[in-house]
Amino acid sequence: MSYLDEKRNIPGTILFDGKMARKGYGLNKLCYSLNDADGREAFAADEQACCDKYGLTEEQKKAIADRDVLKLLELGGSIYYLAKFAGYIGLNVQDIGAQQTGMTVEEFKAKLVEQGQS
Amino acid sequence: MAKIIGGITTSHIPAIGRAIEGNLQQDPYWKPFFDGYPPIREWLNEKQPDVAVIFYNDHGLEFFIDKKPTFAIGAAAEYHNADEGWGIKPIPPIKGHEDLSWHICNQLVDNEFDITICQEMRVDHGLTVPMQLMWPGYKYDHMKVIPVCLNVEQHPMPSPKRCFDLGKAIGKAIESYDEDLKVVVLGTGGLSHQLDGERAGIINKKFDIECMDKIVNQPEELTKYSILDLVEIAGAQGPELIMWLGMRGVLTGNVKELHRNYHAPISNTGAGTMLLENS
Numbered sequence: 001m002s003y004l005d006e007k008r009n010i011p012g013t014i015l016f017d018g019k020m021a022r023k024g025y026g027l028n029k030l031c032y033s034l035n036d037a038d039g040r041e042a043f044a045a046d047e048q049a050c051c052d053k054y055g056l057t058e059e060q061k062k063a064i065a066d067r068d069v070l071k072l073l074e075l076g077g078s079i080y081y082l083a084k085f086a087g088y089i090g091l092n093v094q095d096i097g098a099q100q101t102g103m104t105v106e107e108f109k110a111k112l113v114e115q116g117q118s
Numbered sequence: 119m120a121k122i123i124g125g126i127t128t129s130h131i132p133a134i135g136r137a138i139e140g141n142l143q144q145d146p147y148w149k150p151f152f153d154g155y156p157p158i159r160e161w162l163n164e165k166q167p168d169v170a171v172i173f174y175n176d177h178g179l180e181f182f183i184d185k186k187p188t189f190a191i192g193a194a195a196e197y198h199n200a201d202e203g204w205g206i207k208p209i210p211p212i213k214g215h216e217d218l219s220w221h222i223c224n225q226l227v228d229n230e231f232d233i234t235i236c237q238e239m240r241v242d243h244g245l246t247v248p249m250q251l252m253w254p255g256y257k258y259d260h261m262k263v264i265p266v267c268l269n270v271e272q273h274p275m276p277s278p279k280r281c282f283d284l285g286k287a288i289g290k291a292i293e294s295y296d297e298d299l300k301v302v303v304l305g306t307g308g309l310s311h312q313l314d315g316e317r318a319g320i321i322n323k324k325f326d327i328e329c330m331d332k333i334v335n336q337p338e339e340l341t342k343y344s345i346l347d348l349v350e351i352a353g354a355q356g357p358e359l360i361m362w363l364g365m366r367g368v369l370t371g372n373v374k375e376l377h378r379n380y381h382a383p384i385s386n387t388g389a390g391t392m393l394l395e396n397s
Contacts, residue, residue: 003274015349035203
């Protein structure tokens with residue numbers, strides 16, 4: 001039995017497994033294209049055209065337009081490819097951490113520091 | 119014969135690369151982290167290893183999810199870093215040791231580790247940040263590396279035990295290589311962190327310290343964790359511990375801890391830096 005057959009509830013966490021990898025294939029491929037300057041330029045020139053090129057669903061397109069990381073994760077985004085999208089829009093991992101947890105960036109950073117001290 | 123002289127653990131997060139680029143080693147935020155490295159550099163300088171076997175994961179530079187090897191090993195004469203999309207400057211090429219790579223791959227497949235053998239392989243921050251930490255100023259021209267890339271991005275991921283066993287098989291292969299080489303092994307990544315989801319930002323210091331304690335002489339204890347356990351206890355990126363276990367498996371002799379440094383947070387992560395001697 002695969003460990004993925006075990007239905008363990010880990011709150012606030014989506015496992016990026018085969019189901020998500022299929023669901024998010026185009027979305028992640030779009031984000032992967034942002035590795036290259038050409039990909040970033042194409043995306044900057046026309047986000048919608050790029051979303052169409054990689055076959056994003058309407059929901060995924062909206063989440064891209066909204067810069068909504070939690071929604072993108074739910075729609076099959078892998079954090080490793082979304083990180084490239086986040087970098088492109090000028091957000092670091094504390095910024096997206098704050099966005100996902102509903103904290104301010106300062107609160108999120110303070111929480112990290114606190115855990116390091118405990 | 120080739121000799122495995124020791125193992126090193128180190129974080130590899132991109133923020134370290136950015137801090138190096140910005141020359142922030144003495145900045146109050148970064149100093150407690152970077153201060154963990156001089157003893158390791160002194161040891162490397164004294165021992166002068168010829169080859170570094172580096173366990174790391176690729177965060178979407180070389181591999182996309184169109185093809186995602188569970189275990190991939192580099193067998194190239196040279197490895198290149200490239201643009202990862204967020205503007206860290208790529209570092210100069212790193213030399214490989216083709217003969218030793220192929221020797222390891224030959225032994226591994228014979229021992230039923232069916233790895234993917236890569237004659238071209240771009241290496242991302244998972245490998246390049248540790249190179250910069252060990253040999254600052256890109257002074258790694260005397261080194262040859264063997265990248266061992268584990269899948270820690272897409273489930274199913276290989277189990278801690280499997281990665282420890284892979285390390286053991288690599289250790290045996292190195293020791294059967296008929297050339298007088300000194301080999302150091304790096305286990306990169308970790309420790310607790312979670313980048314994604316509403317639970318983003320968890321750090322489990324107790325777990326991190328447990329990993330550092332047990333990796334020295336009780337690594338088998340750490341192999342009892344499942345990937346799901348690691349996600350639950352140490353965050354979605356907690357499974358990066360498998361790269362430490364790969365490294366530890368390679369150390370086949372008597373292992374002695376020479377140095378350690380723990381600091382949290384750096385960016386979103388608990389950073390464990392260790393130097394283990396193998397004799």
